[in-house]
Amino acid sequence: MSRNEIVAVILIILATLGTIFGVFAIEKFRLSKFYTLQLIARAPEHGNWYPQEFTVSYGKEVKLLIRNIETVTHGFAIPDLGVAVSEIKAGEVKALSFRPDKRGTFPFMCTVWCSDRHMEMRGKITVE
Numbered sequence: 001m002s003r004n005e006i007v008a009v010i011l012i013i014l015a016t017l018g019t020i021f022g023v024f025a026i027e028k029f030r031l032s033k034f035y036t037l038q039l040i041a042r043a044p045e046h047g048n049w050y051p052q053e054f055t056v057s058y059g060k061e062v063k064l065l066i067r068n069i070e071t072v073t074h075g076f077a078i079p080d081l082g083v084a085v086s087e088i089k090a091g092e093v094k095a096l097s098f099r100p101d102k103r104g105t106f107p108f109m110c111t112v113w114c115s116d117r118h119m120e121m122r123g124k125i126t127v128e
């Protein structure tokens with residue numbers, strides 16, 4: 001390969017990496033601007049909720065984006081705060097918002113029987 005060809009290859013690699021990182025950066029910015037948090041829904045044997053614990057502010061609107069990256073349906077509920085999404089189908093993304101009116105740490109959980117370990121598909125939300 002000539003020197004020019006090597007330079008060309010390096011430039012192509014840099015342009016490709018730049019595009020990939022750029023897309024991720026935009027996605028991250030978009031999420032942080034419009035949503036408080038992105039929650040990934042997975043059965044316990046595949047990683048469980050991610051994050052499994054998170055903190056939000058009392059009285060301030062919380063916008064959640066729940067992403068079910070699996071091939072089974074999940075549900076979502078925070079009973080103490082009166083929040084529930086009955087079904088998040090495989091591959092589906094659901095947005096919801098609520099205003100926490102209680103301080104403390106509360107459990108959230110999956111509400112659809114999704115695996116043998118469904119009962120372990122739980123997490124904790126803290127309102128402070």
Ligand SMILES: [Cu+2]
Nearest residue numbers: 074110114121
């Ligand atoms: Cu589930």
